[in-house]
Amino acid sequence: MAKILISPSKYLQGAGEMKNLGTYAAKSGKKALVLISKGGYKRIGKTIEESFAESTCEVIFDYFNGECCNSEIDRLVKIVKDEQCDLTIGIGGGKIFDTAKAVAYYAGTPVFICPTIASTDAPCSALSVIYTEEGVFEKYLFLPANPNLVLMDTDIITKSPVRLTVAGMGDALATYFEARACKRSGATSCAGGKTTEAAMALAELCFNTLMDEGVKAKIALEAGVCTPAVEKVIEANTLLSGIGFESAGLAGAHAIHNGFTVLEECHHMYHGEKVAFGTITQLVLENIPQEDLEEIILWCIEVGLPVTLAELGAGKVTDEQLMEVATTACAENDTLHNMPFEVTPETVFAAIKAADAYGRYYLDEE
Template identity: 50%
Template sequence: MSQIIFSPSKYIQGRGEITRLGVYCLQMGARGAYAIVDPYILSLYGQEISGGFASEHIPLLLREFRGECSLAQVEQIMAELDSGSMNVIVGIGGGKTLDTAKAVSHFAGLPVMLVPTVASTDAPCSALSVLYSESGEFDRYLPLRRSPDIVVADTAIIAKAPVRLLAAGMGDALSTYYEARACSRSGAVTSTGGTGTIAALALARTCLDTLLSDGEQALQDAGNGQATAAVEHVVEANIYLSGIGFESGGLAAAHAIHNGLTLLEECRTVLHGEKVAFATLAQLMLEGAAEDEISSVVDFCRLANLPVTLAELGLSAVDQDRLLAAAEASCTEGSPMANMPFTVSPQQVLEAILAADRRGASVF
């Protein structure tokens, strides 16, 4: 089996990068850029974005992103594109804005530059878009032919976002090493189409180490809107280290359990990374991990205000039959649960969820 690693061609991070997007598009050979921009970001930084392209004499068409990351919206944008003059796609904003830009790039056969303005997930570096219906229901995963060409993270903007979003990104990134380790032990095939690499596992480990060493300080600094060294480190961990680690290292029980929990409407307002944090603890319970490893995860989640109990997920009143249904969903065919190095049953998942809840509620 081949070992495969996916990665953006370039990952660029720093303060004030929003003003240099034109420079990077020029390096991509842009004759013109079509930018899909989150409306809030456009209202705050529209002048900086436009000015950066004007200074490089690159024609820019700005399209405010509204609605859903849906196939209908992607097709509408495709109809607006004049590929003869606009030959680079740019996405600036949150997850759905970026996924829309990636999908347009995929169908148009054009390069794409992504500019995440929050660090709440590791999706910006991935070769995948999640599409929804116009009413907001999950539609499909769209595997892309390649990773984004360039990902640019402006940490001055990210540091000003609500700190809960940075913490959620840390919760998502927290699972990366444990899932990649499970996939390494089982020899699982990742979404790249091959097994994980030494590099992917090393990046996943560095991601975890960065969270544990810099996470607390980063949350304090971001809470004050400051893009300090700690914030810079955690942004890189959330977006790049976790992005490469999950895609090329592989997903396992934590994301499988997360996917099952999404069936429970009581926790649908809980952010993706917040659910993943609890599911990471559940994976460790499922594995029978060492107590020092479990304690490290619980302590980290507490300092980052990430959920470690069912009550913190809004699930305190959910009976075990419904939790079992979520556990069953986590074990369906095609679930990353199959990447665990041992066979897992829904009953074992339920027991791991309940054990995680008990451990999260205890004080050592």
């Protein structure tokens, strides 16, 4: 099987870049549909409109209904075709990105993704997660190409809640360890091939950036400013993790996250927060040296990522419930089987319990 690396056609990151959106759009189309939430429009709609004021690309807005589902995608595809739009732009968070990517695919237009937060590595991917209208997971829609442009305005992201960027660090924390596991096992990545050395290098750079800059970035964000550390973490959360997970592969951490979705007690937690605990659990499964595990757990504590079941809201769940988490994580079609050794619900259950115990131990040591 071939080695494959995929990535967005262009990635742009900088202060005030949203003011240039109309200029970038004019290079790709004559009329753009901008998909945005009502709240997002209130915050930055004027900036977007001003960016198109002198652009040769016309713009129309439509408000996202809140769910990336087939009916919403169909509704927006009809608007794109009826209005003769030749460019789709998604501005906001993950479900808006996924909807915009799906709409662009079915309508046959290029797609721009403009995150207003840095909470996941989804913006760069050739993937949409489709839900039912009630918000229940339905399927993954694998797309033939990654976004044409990913635009990160660091001024806007710096104003978002700090917890969201920290959650993005939790999602990105998994990237290198899952990539390493996939390379060792020879697993097929989300890109449909084996891992390239380039993807591994980006995944490792992602991890090193988080360790070197994560705490500094969190403190700067709490002060309401964008520093070089913040810029580096935004890139790690979005671009490095995005290419790393898609072209190197997913393994234990994300499957364990998927297991935790069966617990209603965890539904209030962000994706990256659950992935961070899933990463610690994967590292317990791998039995990495204590000093390495300690480094990860103490870093999570310092930036504010959960290291115990209690911090996930699951402090009072039963062993039977945790076994259900472990069993779900080991689902036949999930990525836990990309680990380079056999994994069973029993070993995952033990790793979850041990990860919680290690977290409590280091919290007491603090």
